[in-house]
Amino acid sequence: MLRIRGRIWIESENGTFVGYGRIILLERIKKFGSITEAAKSMGMSYRHAWEMIDSMNRQWSVPLVQTSAGGIGGGGTRVTEEGEKVIENFWELYKKFKEFKESELKSLKL
Amino acid sequence: MLRIRGRIWIESENGTFVGYGRIILLERIKKFGSITEAAKSMGMSYRHAWEMIDSMNRQWSVPLVQTSAGGIGGGGTRVTEEGEKVIENFWELYKKFKEFKESELKSLKL
Secondary structure: OOEEEEEEEEEEOOEEEEOHHHHHHHHHHHHHOOHHHHHHHOOOOHHHHHHHHHHHHHOOOOOOEEEEOOOOOOOEEEEOHHHHHHHHHHHHHHHHHHHHHHHHHHHOOO | OOEEEEEEEEEEOOEEEEOHHHHHHHHHHHHHOOHHHHHHHOOOOHHHHHHHHHHHHHHOOOOOEEEEOOOOOOOEEEEOHHHHHHHHHHHHHHHHHHHHHHHHHHHOOO
């Protein structure tokens, strides 16, 4: 019983832009509205999460994650519209990759 | 400038069957007729190369690599016909994966 496995990610000229882990991080930030909570939910240090977000934001023309300071209702961290677009594109790619692996498995002559 | 990158490999129920590194190793064995030379050409220890070959052979019904002892002309290590089939199938998959990445890059909406 064989299985085709793989990993896929998107790079810019400055290295990894988004892969599975970064997309999950974006989704957790969207869910919790907090980098601290998002990182904790993934068993990841705040520092590591922050560095990944910083790396994504620096590689894009507009931020994918935006943090606003205090004020009424307190500050908050949110995923921007552009961030949503990136998440959506990645899952589309991920889904097609899954289909690719399944279809290629059928055409293996082993 | 974005780029889609990835890795792909074939697994059996006992773990990795073949990926890029193992295929290159098979090709080097074919070239040199020797595990020692193949390993050396890849900057890999003999032990590591041997373990990878052993792992592939154990996962398959027939050996992919066969070693014969001395005799006239000395012994030798060779890639079997089945091994050749595995190499060929992997490169076919690898090529299609390359095409997949290129075509998916064009359909990213980023």
